Amino acid sequence: MAFDGIVTTAIVNELRDKLEGGKIEKVYQPDADELVFNIHTNQGNVKLYMSCNPAHARVCLMTESLQNPEQPMAFCMLLRKHLSGGRITGLRQKDTERIIEFEIETLSEMGFSVKKRLLAEIMGKHSNIILIDDESGKVIDSIKRISLDVNRVRQILPDKIYQYPPDQGKTPLAQVDKALCDQICSAGGSLASNILNSVQGMSPILCSDMAERLEMSGNARDGEVLFKELSNMQNRLMTNDITPSVYLNDKGVPIEFHVLRLSSISGSFQSEEFSTPSLAIEYFFTNKESSNRVKQKSNDLERAIKTGLEKLYLKKQRLSEELLKAENSDDMRLYGELITANLHLIQPGSDKVTLRNYYNDRDVTIPLDKRFNAVKNAQIYFKKYGKSKISIKEKTLQLQETDRDIEYLESVMAFIEAAQSPDILDEIKSELVANGYLRKRKNAFESKKKKLALMEYRTREGSRVIAGRNNTENDHLTFRMAGPKDYWFHTKDIPGSHVILFTEGKPLTEDMIYETASIAAFHSKAKKSQNVPVDYVQVRYVKKPSGAKPGMVIFTNNRTVYVDPRLPGANELE
Numbered sequence: 190m191a192f193d194g195i196v197t198t199a200i201v202n203e204l205r206d207k208l209e210g211g212k213i214e215k216v217y218q219p220d221a222d223e224l225v226f227n228i229h230t231n232q233g234n235v236k237l238y239m240s241c242n243p244a245h246a247r248v249c250l251m252t253e254s255l256q257n258p259e260q261p262m263a264f265c266m267l268l269r270k271h272l273s274g275g276r277i278t279g280l281r282q283k284d285t286e287r288i289i290e291f292e293i294e295t296l297s298e299m300g301f302s303v304k305k306r307l308l309a310e311i312m313g314k315h316s317n318i319i320l321i322d323d324e325s326g327k328v329i330d331s332i333k334r335i336s337l338d339v340n341r342v343r344q345i346l347p348d349k350i351y352q353y354p355p356d357q358g359k360t361p362l363a364q365v366d367k368a369l370c371d372q373i374c375s376a377g378g379s380l381a382s383n384i385l386n387s388v389q390g391m392s393p394i395l396c397s398d399m400a401e402r403l404e405m406s407g408n409a410r411d412g413e414v415l416f417k418e419l420s421n422m423q424n425r426l427m428t429n430d431i432t433p434s435v436y437l438n439d440k441g442v443p444i445e446f447h448v449l450r451l452s453s454i455s456g457s458f459q460s461e462e463f464s465t466p467s468l469a470i471e472y473f474f475t476n477k478e479s480s481n482r483v484k485q486k487s488n489d490l491e492r493a494i495k496t497g498l499e500k501l502y503l504k505k506q507r508l509s510e511e512l513l514k515a516e517n518s519d520d521m522r523l524y525g526e527l528i529t530a531n532l533h534l535i536q537p538g539s540d541k542v543t544l545r546n547y548y549n550d551r552d553v554t555i556p557l558d559k560r561f562n563a564v565k566n567a568q569i570y571f572k573k574y575g576k577s578k579i580s581i582k583e584k585t586l587q588l589q590e591t592d593r594d595i596e597y598l599e600s601v602m603a604f605i606e607a608a609q610s611p612d613i614l615d616e617i618k619s620e621l622v623a624n625g626y627l628r629k630r631k632n633a634f635e636s637k638k639k640k641l642a643l644m645e646y647r648t649r650e651g652s653r654v655i656a657g658r659n660n661t662e663n664d665h666l667t668f669r670m671a672g673p674k675d676y677w678f679h680t681k682d683i684p685g686s687h688v689i690l691f692t693e694g695k696p697l698t699e700d701m702i703y704e705t706a707s708i709a710a711f712h713s714k715a716k717k718s719q720n721v722p723v724d725y726v727q728v729r730y731v732k733k734p735s736g737a738k739p740g741m742v743i744f745t746n747n748r749t750v751y752v753d754p755r756l757p758g759a760n761e762l763e
Contacts (some may be wrong), residue, residue, distance in 0.1 A: 191447045194390020199448040199466045205280045213275050218253040218265035241316035248309045250467035284361040285390030287311040289448035291313050321351050359389035361460045365419050371412030398453040433469035435461045446473040486614040495604050505591045512584040518577030524555045525570035535563040597738045603684035603714040620661045646757050648704045654688040656712045660740030663687035672727035678709040681722035685713025710754035720751045
């Protein structure tokens with residue numbers, strides 16, 4: 190991640206343009222290590238976001254909204270006390286360090302004008318957000334208090350004089366001269382490492398990119414060329430000649446970002462360009478964090494579902510074996526009949542008897558309980574036969590219920606695998622809790638119920654097609670949104686979404702059928718297959734049995750088509 194001093198410079202330039210003169214109206218603290226400021230400016234209201242989380246520390250403007258706790262945290266209350274109504278009079282960066290200072294003019298409790306400084310230190314695990322009294326230079330408080338036990342060199346505590354982080358002996362980009370560049374190029378070791386250890390604000394990825402360009406041009410050891418490169422970088426930052434970009438892997442997950450073009454990775458990864466550094470940074474972290482949260486949540490849910498399915502598969506195997514055994518109970522009835530018909534041939538105290546089976550004219554050896562007479566042994570066999578008949582009915586019902594549970598969990602697994610956002614996974618988790626497959630955690634945070642965000646498409650003829658993202662949405666889509674004359678699509682015997690083609694009075698055409706069926710195949714377990722069978726039928730023929738789990742339906746009068754999974758406008762499988 191390249192939130193380096195160069196990116197910091199670009200952000201400061203952007204924030205200075207957008208925020209200077211702005212009034213701080215609201216302060217929020219969505220999480221322990223992040224802040225959001227609502228600021229009124231001449232250009233309108235904007236939101237300033239700060240995070241000192243080691244994994245995603247940053248400062249930028251934001252467009253999205255975050256959920257805030259019901260009770261504000263202590264640091265949030267302190268900032269509201271000191272900064273609410275204050276105006277941002279200036280922004281600056283400490284050299285080329287990842288330190289952004291906001292100068293804020295506000296009123297004291299006595300009504301006098303006072304100046305405060307809010308510092309954001311973006312330094313990995315050492316990141317922090319600090320409020321300072323400008324006149325005294327003392328720390329009012331910080332989002333992370335750093336005591337002597339944590340850091341013997343630098344304490345960040347109330348009433349302590351604020352000190353910048355220790356100097357690392359690097360030269361700020363604006364102060365780099367040819368002599369330093371000659372020294373960098375003549376030193377031993379790799380050029381990238383030499384630049385990183387000498388020039389302030391340069392991240393490893395940026396140093397590697399510059400070194401690779403110089404090496405490819407044959408100028409890796411030319412101080413004059415390096416000086417021109419660094420000077421050009423400084424000029425581009427001063428004139429805002431930047432290209433904020435986010436680099437994505439083949440799955441569309443962000444892996445890197447910067448305000449300068451990274452030529453060394455541009456050819457290997459897809460990139461998205463943005464008009465401002467804030468937009469690039471917000472896109473990078475939102476999608477990166479979303480991807481990480483999706484992966485974590487999906488892994489947790491998948492483990493729970495796999496455990497549940499393994500238990501159900503074992504239960505099905507056991508029930509099948511017991512049912513097979515019960516279905517072979519006709520032998521019990523036969524033994525009882527043969528004993529009853531041949532009472533005179535059975536000697537008291539016998540442990541077995543061989544009798545002629547009058548159904549096939551063959552001898553059969555029947556085990557006996559020598560404690561009982563022949564009549565009692567016959568009664569025992571008839572009783573076993575009766576129990577087996579009852580057992581067949583019970584086992585059959587249990588097996589059917591187990592199959593339904595397996596079908597449901599397999600459909601849930603398909604939706605988990607297809608989920609692309611934490612919100613979808615949260616909805617799936619809520620569904621599993623509601624249906625007794627997961628325990629509800631004590632004191633678990635309950636988010637507000639969100640409006641359904643189903644997946645909507647248009648066929649070439651303009652017909653609306655909507656697909657559910659989970660079983661709860663499937664039910665809502667089929668039985669509340671769809672009309673009886675609309676058409677329901679679902680992959681045949683394959684877990685997937687309910688897909689509804691809204692006819693809106695239009696006659697059903699072959700193109701509409703195949704386009705919608707392709708969408709249904711795409712939103713199924715068979716997404717990466719070909720020639721996928723898809724059932725379709727009018728919604729009026731789709732029913733939900735009493736007590737059925739979410740998404741589980743029965744239907745009649747269906748037809749089946751075979752299609753390749755595809756979304757409208759796509760040329761091939763994803």
